[in-house]
Amino acid sequence: MAIVLGDNRYGKAEVRVVRVDRSGDTHTLRDLNVSVALSGEFAAVHLTGDNAAVLTTDAQKNTVFAFAREHGVASPEEFGLRLARHFVGSQPAVRRARVTVEEYAWDRVPVTGHSFVRRGGEIRTVRVTHDGSATHVVAGLRGLTVLNSTGSEFRGYVKDAYTTLPETLDRVLATEVHAEWRHLSPTASPEAPWDASFTEVRRLLLETFAGTYSRSLQQTLYAMGRRVLEECPGLGEIRLSMPNRHHFLADLEPFGLDNPGAVFYAADRPYGLIEGTVLRDDAPPAEEAW
Template sequence: MGIVLGPNRYGKAETRLVRVVRDGETHHLKDLNVSVALSGEMTEVHLSGDNAAVLPTDTQKNTVFALARKHGIGSAEAFALLLARHFVTARPTVHRAVVTVEEYAWDRVPVTGHSFVRRGQEVRTARVLHEAGRTHVVSGLRDLTVLNSTASEFRGFVRDEYTTLAETGDRVLATDVRAEWRHRDADGDWESSYAETRRILLETFAGTYSRSLQQTLYTMGRRVLEERPELCEVRLAMPNKHHFAVDLEPFGLDNPGEIFFAADRPYGLIEGAVLRDDAPAADEEVWS
């Protein structure tokens, strides 16, 4: 029985990059977390320690900073594309690059043109896989916390000897949405596509009468694809942030759906993909 080297990659993870563009007294801020993973002719470095094909991870970090200075940062997707194409075209031993970008949003404090406040926990994401002959772009977001205080039920589920959960016809539905969506092509209006997809996700969550979180997840993904022709696949992960009505009878009080205990764990985790039946195939590596 032989032993061979399997799939492998290496890179520089989580390079923190902040770019300030100074437009007179008004400044503009981009705050990114960039990760690079490269693969190609890397057999010898694993088998014998020969580093002749290896682009140092420190060089990858420096490249992130240098290209940000030379070309600017238009959007997370555009910057990830720039980096991925650079690494594949500049180094003959690198055949594939996967670049992941997280973008942290800041809002301007109106007192000055140079003061900012971090906008909540929500993070914008972009992931690019580039190699000769093909490029995949996946946009997304995570930690988008949403809540419906009604219009959600959960009943008719399987029961066995370990089931204690009561059915409910009116419950709080809350989740931290992680959503990623794959583009058909490697060029587009990234800013408009992102803004509209985020809007559709929020409006669909708010406007769907939910009989299960799975139903809500599918409805959100389906509507994105119905309204955004540039996209071919949506993947969602949505934890069920349980809110349990508190029993106030011991204190001589009623609770008409007003007081809840917000439990952070354990939680149900609902995950799923929605895609067009003609969606081009993509490696799992393109998904973060």
């Protein structure tokens, strides 16, 4: 039996960089968390400790800061593309770079041009992979918490010896959307409309969640993904993970009170977890992007 080295990668994780553009009276701010993972011809460092091909993770961190200064941050996608192509193009041993970017949104406080307030728990995400010949961009978001107070039912499901959940014709439907979508033709141009694309996908997800009469969270997930692909031809697939944030009617009978769908308790765990992929059947597959 032979024992061999399998897939491996290394890099710098969670480089926190805040880029402030002070040109003009109104400042702009991009707040990022950047992680780099490089793979390629690194067998020697694992097998013999030979570091000759290793670009230090400290240098990777410094590259993130230097690029933020030299090139700015037009968008998380553009920044990730620029970094990934740099690492593959500048290091002979690197065959593939994966750059993951999280962006934390800040809203302006309108009193001045330089005051901001952090926006909730929602995070914008980007994952760029580049190997010198193929480039993939997967954009997304997580922590998008949504709720419909009506317009949802759940019935007609399998009932076995352990089923206690009653059917309902009117329930609260709440979830925290984690969505990722793959662009078919990514470009590193600072002028590429990455921000507009993200805003449009987010709008479609929210509108479809709100506008779909839901018989199951699975049905809602598919409707959201389908709407995004129908209206965004530059996307090949979208993957969604949506936990069911259960809201149960509080039992008020011991207090002599009725509860006609007015008072609920929100259970944080355990929870149902619904996941699914919606894709174009004519789009080329790219599992390596994920």
